[in-house]
Every structure is written in C-alpha cells, then in structure tokens.
Amino acid sequence: MRIGVIGAGAWGTALAQVAAKDDMPVTLWAREPEVVAAINEKQENTAFLPEVKLSPGIRATGRLGELAGMDALLVVVPAQHVRAVLAETPVGTTPMVLCAKGIEARTHLLVGEVAAEVHPHAPLAVLSGPTFAKEVASGLPTAVTLACEDAALRSALAERLASKTFRPYGASDVIGAEIGGAVKNVLAIACGVVDGAGLGQNARAALIARGFAEMTRFGMARGAQPETLSGLSGLGDLVLTCSSTQSRNFSLGVGLGQGRPAGALLSDRRTVAEGAFTAPVLRESAEVQGIDMPVTKAVCDLLEGADVLRVIDDLLARPLKKERV
Numbered sequence: 657m658r659i660g661v662i663g664a665g666a667w668g669t670a671l672a673q674v675a676a677k678d679d680m681p682v683t684l685w686a687r688e689p690e691v692v693a694a695i696n697e698k699q700e701n702t703a704f705l706p707e708v709k710l711s712p713g714i715r716a717t718g719r720l721g722e723l724a725g726m727d728a729l730l731v732v733v734p735a736q737h738v739r740a741v742l743a744e745t746p747v748g749t750t751p752m753v754l755c756a757k758g759i760e761a762r763t764h765l766l767v768g769e770v771a772a773e774v775h776p777h778a779p780l781a782v783l784s785g786p787t788f789a790k791e792v793a794s795g796l797p798t799a800v801t802l803a804c805e806d807a808a809l810r811s812a813l814a815e816r817l818a819s820k821t822f823r824p825y826g827a828s829d830v831i832g833a834e835i836g837g838a839v840k841n842v843l844a845i846a847c848g849v850v851d852g853a854g855l856g857q858n859a860r861a862a863l864i865a866r867g868f869a870e871m872t873r874f875g876m877a878r879g880a881q882p883e884t885l886s887g888l889s890g891l892g893d894l895v896l897t898c899s900s901t902q903s904r905n906f907s908l909g910v911g912l913g914q915g916r917p918a919g920a921l922l923s924d925r926r927t928v929a930e931g932a933f934t935a936p937v938l939r940e941s942a943e944v945q946g947i948d949m950p951v952t953k954a955v956c957d958l959l960e961g962a963d964v965l966r967v968i969d970d971l972l973a974r975p976l977k978k979e980r981v
C-alpha cells in the first residue's frame with residue numbers, strides 16, 4: 657500500500673515515519689519549501705519535529721500533484737486548512753485517513769465531513785488517540801483508534817501502519833473518534849488554566865472528569881458511541897493532553913491561567929493549538945443543540961479576554977447539581 661501524507665507539521669512527519677517502517681517509501685507533502693529541503697537533504701524536519709532522524713524512505717515534496725496514484729492518503733493539515741488543501745489534492749477514490757483534530761469554523765463540520773464534501777467518492781477513516789508526535793516518531797509505544805466503517809479497508813490500513821511500537825485498535829464509529837480528538841483539545845486548554853492559575857491537582861482531576869461528561873454529552877448528541885468516547889481517541893487522549901506541558905493546548909491554557917492575553921500567546925507560536933479554534937465553534941454548536949458545556953464556554957471567555965479569576969469564580973458559583981452525564 658503506497659502511502660502519501662498531506663501536511664508536514666509535527667504529526668504529519670511522525671506519521672510519515674510510522675508509515676516508512678522498514679524504509680518503505682512514503683511521499684510527504686509540506687507547505688514550506690524549507691521543510692521540503694530539510695527533510696530531503698538532512699532527513700530531519702527542523703522546523704516542526706527537530707532532533708528526530710527520519711527514515712530514508714520518506715521523500716518530501718511541495719507539489720500536491722505528486723500524491724496522485726497513492727493507495728491511501730493521511731490528511732494531517734490543521735483542521736481549518738483541510739478544505740483548502742484537499743481542494744488542490746488529486747484524491748478521486750483514494751481512501752483518506754483523517755488525522756487532524758478539530759471542527760471547521762463557520763460550517764461546524766468535523767474534518768471527515770469536510771473531506772466528504774470535497775471528495776465525495778473517497779472512502780474515509782479516522783486515526784486518533786493519545787499521540788505526542790515526538791514520542792511516536794522516536795519509536796516509543798503508542799496505541800490509537802483507527803475508525804472506518806469498511807472493515808476490509810480498516811484491517812488493511814491497520815496492518816500497513818502497525819509496528820512493534822504503534823498499535824492501532826479498530827473501530828467503526830468515525831464520528832465518535834473525531835469528536836473525542838476535537839473536544840479534548842478545548843478541555844486541555846482548561847486544564848492548563850488550572851495549572852497556570854495554581855488551582856491544584858484536585859481541581860485538575862475534577863475538570864478532567866467533568867470535561868469528559870461534557871465530551872460525552874456533545875458526542876452522544878452527534879451520534880457517537882459511548883465506548884468510543886471512553887476509548888483511546890476520547891478519554892485516553894483527554895488524560896494525556898490534560899496532564900503535560902508537551903501539549904500545545906495545555907501550554908496555551910497555562911499562559912491564560914497566568915493572566916497572559918490570548919492574542920499574544922497565539923501570535924507567539926508557529927505550531928497549532930487546535931483547541932483555540934475549536935472552542936468557539938463547539939460553544940456555538942452546543943448552544944444550537946441545547947447542550948450544556950460550561951467548561952467549553954469558560955475557555956471561550958478566556959480566549960476572548962475575560963479575567964481568569966472571574967471565569968473560575970463563575971464556574972464554581974453555578975447551582976449544585978447531580979453528578980451525571
């Protein structure tokens with residue numbers, strides 16, 4: 657199975673490394689000419705995944721046209737750019753594996769729904785889970801959800817990507833796998849705020865549990881299966897991203913919790929913190945459907961410049977309620 661990877665940020669590069677096991681050939685599209693040059697000349701993505709020696713099987717290109725004729729395409733550009741990049745990519749009926757985590761602004765569509773609009777004849781799968789790119793690219797053990805309605809395609813993709821240290825678990829619930837990855841980024845920002853504001857470990861654990869309830873409410877309303885949400889792509893990734901400054905979303909939250917303005921924190925970075933883009937869309941989407949998402953709303957308030965202590969006070973001052981999803 658010839659694999660093409662669309663997007664050479666940290667995660668696209670790490671997935672190219674996974675697909676290039678045993679030095680199998682992989683074509684990796686990068687937007688930046690300097691990234692193409694660094695990968696082809698130094699076997700390193702110095703901009704987005706420094707200090708990882710890449711497999712000689714990986715060849716970078718700046719031309720999307722070179723992805724024509726692949727057997728599967730991994731789509732790893734940030735969620736807000738998926739539509740534009742896919743519109744320029746020769747896909748046809750080639751299966752696409754969606755690996756970005758987010759919801760498109762304006763349309764409220766998940767990445768898979770965007771991909772289906774742009775290339776309606778391509779079969780779709782979703783790869784998601786607790787996966788810091790650097791650990792994956794360095795060969796540390798990792799497990800992911802690989803969701804696809806077509807069982808034969810799911811097995812073929814899992815076999816192609818699996819290795820001693822990369823273990824895909826199959827699922828058919830594509831929507832559930834996507835929602836877990838998108839929502840956990842927003843909740844990771846909230847957990848970073850708890851850390852940055854010095855609110856303690858009890859508060860962080862409470863936020864993970866109540867955040868998971870929020871993810872479950874939203875996911876069930878969109879047709880996700882509860883077991884997907886409590887699996888690797890939901891709870892698994894939530895726990896990872898809510899616990900480590902390796903997470904860009906968590907780090908953004910730490911800055912917000914320290915009272916630093918969102919604009920400055922976001923303009924300082926070349927890498928993507930998807931939760932900052934997903935949060936307002938998630939809030940809108942939840943409001944339209946009448947789903948209570950107080951943590952998501954609090955993250956939106958902070959991103960819009962609200963005072964951190966006031967936002968925390970407001971969250972804690974809500975009426976007491978039953979513990980349920």
Ligand SMILES: NC(=O)c1ccc[n+]([C@@H]2O[C@H](COP(=O)([O-])OP(=O)(O)OC[C@H]3O[C@@H](n4cnc5c(N)ncnc54)[C@H](O)[C@@H]3O)[C@@H](O)[C@H]2O)c1
Nearest residue numbers: 664665666667668687704734737756757788789927928930
């Ligand atoms: N980094 C991780 O550990 C990790 C793990 C799992 C999933 N993801 C997800 O993968 C997706 C990609 O994240 P990443 O970490 O690889 O990116 P990154 O933060 O390392 O790099 C930013 C990427 O955005 C691209 N970009 C910037 N502007 C663009 C534009 N206008 N059009 C197209 N592309 C543009 C850059 O070329 C670069 O590839 C995100 O949805 C992220 O949530 C990341």
Ligand SMILES: O=P(O)(O)OC[C@H](O)CO
Nearest residue numbers: 785786787788903904905
């Ligand atoms: O660095 P983050 O917050 O984008 O998280 C990266 C991955 O999604 C972790 O699974």
